[in-house]
Amino acid sequence: xxxxxxxxxxxxxxxxxxxxxxxxxxxxxxxxxxxxxxxxxxxxxxxxxxxxxxxxxxxxxxxxxxxxxxxxxxxxxxxxxxxxxxxxxxxxxxxxxxxxxxxxxxxxxxxxxxxxxxxxxxxxxxxxxxxxxxxxxxxxxxxxxxxxxxxxxxxxxxxxxxxxxxxxxxxxxxxxxxxxxxxxxxxxxxxxxxxxxxxxxxxxxxxxxxxxxxxxxxxxxxxxxxxxxx
Amino acid sequence: xxxxxxxxxxxxxxxxxxxxxxxxxxxxxxxxxxxxxxxxxxxxxxxxxxxxxxxxxxxxxxxxxxxxxxxxxxxxxxxxxxxxxxxxxxxxxxxxxxxxxxxxxxxxxxxxxxxxxxxxxxxxxxxxxxxxxxxxxxxxxxxxxxxxxxxxxxxxxxxxxxxxxxxxxxxxxxxxxxxxxxxxxxxxxxxxxxxxxxxxxxxxxxxxxxxxxxxxxxxxxxxxxxxxxxxxxxxxxxxxxxxxxxxxxxxxxxxxxxxxxxxxxxxxxxxxxxxxxxxxxxxxxxxxxxxxxxxx
Numbered sequence: 001x002x003x004x005x006x007x008x009x010x011x012x013x014x015x016x017x018x019x020x021x022x023x024x025x026x027x028x029x030x031x032x033x034x035x036x037x038x039x040x041x042x043x044x045x046x047x048x049x050x051x052x053x054x055x056x057x058x059x060x061x062x063x064x065x066x067x068x069x070x071x072x073x074x075x076x077x078x079x080x081x082x083x084x085x086x087x088x089x090x091x092x093x094x095x096x097x098x099x100x101x102x103x104x105x106x107x108x109x110x111x112x113x114x115x116x117x118x119x120x121x122x123x124x125x126x127x128x129x130x131x132x133x134x135x136x137x138x139x140x141x142x143x144x145x146x147x148x149x150x151x152x153x154x155x156x157x158x159x160x161x162x163x164x165x166x167x168x169x170x171x172x173x174x175x176x177x178x179x180x181x182x183x184x185x186x187x188x189x190x191x192x193x194x195x196x197x198x199x200x201x202x203x204x205x206x207x208x209x210x211x212x213x214x215x216x217x218x219x220x221x222x223x224x225x226x227x228x229x230x
Numbered sequence: 231x232x233x234x235x236x237x238x239x240x241x242x243x244x245x246x247x248x249x250x251x252x253x254x255x256x257x258x259x260x261x262x263x264x265x266x267x268x269x270x271x272x273x274x275x276x277x278x279x280x281x282x283x284x285x286x287x288x289x290x291x292x293x294x295x296x297x298x299x300x301x302x303x304x305x306x307x308x309x310x311x312x313x314x315x316x317x318x319x320x321x322x323x324x325x326x327x328x329x330x331x332x333x334x335x336x337x338x339x340x341x342x343x344x345x346x347x348x349x350x351x352x353x354x355x356x357x358x359x360x361x362x363x364x365x366x367x368x369x370x371x372x373x374x375x376x377x378x379x380x381x382x383x384x385x386x387x388x389x390x391x392x393x394x395x396x397x398x399x400x401x402x403x404x405x406x407x408x409x410x411x412x413x414x415x416x417x418x419x420x421x422x423x424x425x426x427x428x429x430x431x432x433x434x435x436x437x438x439x440x441x442x443x444x445x446x447x448x449x450x451x452x453x454x455x456x457x458x459x460x461x462x463x464x465x466x467x468x469x470x471x472x473x474x475x476x477x478x479x480x481x482x483x484x485x486x487x488x489x490x491x492x493x494x495x496x497x498x499x500x501x502x503x504x505x506x507x508x509x510x511x512x513x514x515x516x517x518x519x520x521x522x523x524x525x526x
Contacts, residue, residue, distance in 0.1 A: 169336060170288055170339065173288075173359050173376045176376050176377035176395040177394060180395050183412060187516075190517075203514075203516075207452065207516050211452075218394065
């Protein structure tokens with residue numbers, strides 16, 4: 001069956017994430033067979049659900065945000081803390097337009113709109129920060145695991161095979177290789193721990209990848225020497 | 231093989247005990263001599279910039295420069311079950327140790343070498359165990375070992391050293407140095423190199439040499455100690471980062487005028503310039519200690 005390319009599927013991606021499924025059967029077939037595109041969809045769904053869970057838990061801005069905002073506006077003279085008695089009466093007679101309007105009775109509308117916009121931005125930033133951080137960390141961790149898991153499995157497999165090779169080579173050389181392999185394995189474990197604790201830590205990730213490289217080099221040497229003596 | 235097989239049995243009854251008393255120790259001596267290492271000396275005439283490659287599983291390899299336009303190889307195999315091959319292909323001399331039978335014990339796979347080369351020779355040495363020592367050779371050099379230590383003195387050119395557990399010492403070396411190991415310690419003393427890249431995982435790195443203008447010095451390990459020594463007249467830009475370890479500094483650094491460093495989000499870091507900042511030093515460790523100390 002003819003299918004579509006990844007580039008063509010990008011045209012369907014946005015409606016797909018909105019829950020709309022295209023009638024084109026090729027698009028469905030592509031998602032089933034293309035690991036790259038299905039991985040993108042999984043990532044986006046994970047981000048989406050993560051963001052949704054955070055927005056559910058903190059629907060309203062915390063009270064401290066409004067207190068802080070009011071204090072800032074008062075400090076800059078944009079609002080007054082006390083209301084004159086005459087105006088207080090008039091205000092009492094007027095219909096209530098909500099707690100937010102009562103908070104800023106004498107503020108010009110443009111200033112109020114600007115402050116409101118600033119508050120919205122501040123709230124959005126305050127809410128999106130932890131979400132982005134957690135989503136980013138999850139993505140980093142997942143990305144690191146995706147790149148290292150197959151590598152780790154392959155290296156462990158190679159290590160099991162290489163152990164049988166080196167038994168007949170020079171004992172000093174064999175001992176050195178095994179001793180250093182243990183050192184590298186220990187570093188891999190420590191680096192993996194650091195990366196899982198702080199997935200965005202570039203230094204730890206660099207050290208982890210270098211440790212994998214060293215392990216691969218060591219296993220190559222073990223195998224080469226084993227083949228030489230067999 | 232026993233040397234008694236060489237003595238016809240019918241001789242013994244005719245021989246008196248005094249003669250036998252002299253004959254037996256002599257035969258035993260012959261037996262010992264025949265099993266002794268066979269020292270071999272070979273000479274090869276070479277042109278300028280010869281290449282010498284050495285592949286040896288185990289042993290002491292000592293290479294020294296001399297003024298003659300020839301390569302002299304003195305090899306001493308540990309047993310008669312191995313053989314040293316040395317052959318010349320144009321301006322290249324290849325030396326290798328090979329086993330003469332399939333069942334050679336690891337202890338017998340050992341040969342020691344004493345080699346003299348022209349000082350502009352290029353060396354490629356592969357020696358798993360034992361030691362490699364090179365002095366006064368100014369050509370490029372590539373040395374790979376597993377457990378063998380590597381000692382270079384008064385070397386120059388492009389020096390590449392790779393060990394697994396062997397230590398590396400470089401004294402009065404110049405040129406470009408690249409060294410890597412997993413558990414080997416590095417000692418870089420009285421260097422005059424414009425480029426040093428040294429990386430070991432659990433080993434220590436000691437750098438006590440000149441920081442040449444426009445030189446770059448990159449020292450990296452996982453654990454262990456990285457130590458650099460500086461003099462009041464040195465001039466360098468310095469960056470030292472230890473993710474989980476300490477950075478100890480005795481240099482009075484000023485903010486770098488050349489480049490802007492962003493403080494890393496992780497670990498302990500130190501950036502700055504000493505004097506004019508002509509050389510560039512980068513030291514990185516995962517959980518090791520970095521020491522920047524005044525030279526005694």
